[in-house]
Amino acid sequence: MTPCFPRSAAHGRTAAPGGTLRAAASLASLASVAVLAAFATGCRNDTAPAWGYPDLKATLGSLSRALDQGCADAAPERCADDLDRLGALADRAFGLALEHGLLDAAYVDAVHDLDRARELRISAAADARARRDPRYAPFRQAVAAERLAYRRLLATLESVRTAPPPGDGTAPF
Numbered sequence: 001m002t003p004c005f006p007r008s009a010a011h012g013r014t015a016a017p018g019g020t021l022r023a024a025a026s027l028a029s030l031a032s033v034a035v036l037a038a039f040a041t042g043c044r045n046d047t048a049p050a051w052g053y054p055d056l057k058a059t060l061g062s063l064s065r066a067l068d069q070g071c072a073d074a075a076p077e078r079c080a081d082d083l084d085r086l087g088a089l090a091d092r093a094f095g096l097a098l099e100h101g102l103l104d105a106a107y108v109d110a111v112h113d114l115d116r117a118r119e120l121r122i123s124a125a126a127d128a129r130a131r132r133d134p135r136y137a138p139f140r141q142a143v144a145a146e147r148l149a150y151r152r153l154l155a156t157l158e159s160v161r162t163a164p165p166p167g168d169g170t171a172p173f
Contacts, residue, residue: 053161056096060157063089067150076143077134080125083146102160110156117149
């Protein structure tokens with residue numbers, strides 16, 4: 001790469017008058033661009049690992065879509081079947097959260113709420129079958145409660161996933 005101004009053979013001095021001044025001005029403008037770039041990017045530590053957990057984000061997206069599509073305008077018994085299938089995705093999300101060290105009290109509470117809601121739905125489904133009434137009100141309410149518990153679990157996991165790690169993200173777990 002050749003410099004933008006002519007140089008003499010005399011140790012980098014310019015042959016044109018004022019060349020040294022132009023070189024200093026060029027360096028000053030480059031330094032100001034670097035400072036502006038640092039301000040624009042927030043002066044972050046670019047050696048820090050990514051903490052967005054893309055694998056967990058993808059799993060949460062799949063869980064959310066499955067919840068929306070499986071129970072959208074469905075009868076309670078069909079929605080209950082779809083809720084049973086969501087367990088595998090919730091287990092995968094739990095495994096990823098555990099792997100990344102993202103378990104906290106709010107997440108554990110959300111998992112317990114989901115487990116209680118699932119038990120209530122299973123019990124209400126048995127009552128609905130015994131009554132031979134798939135539209136049994138407690139069953140519909142239990143299905144709605146489990147869907148809400150899944151929503152809370154998703155919200156909790158998303159907030160844990162998107163929270164920045166302590167410090168600048170370079171500290172080990």
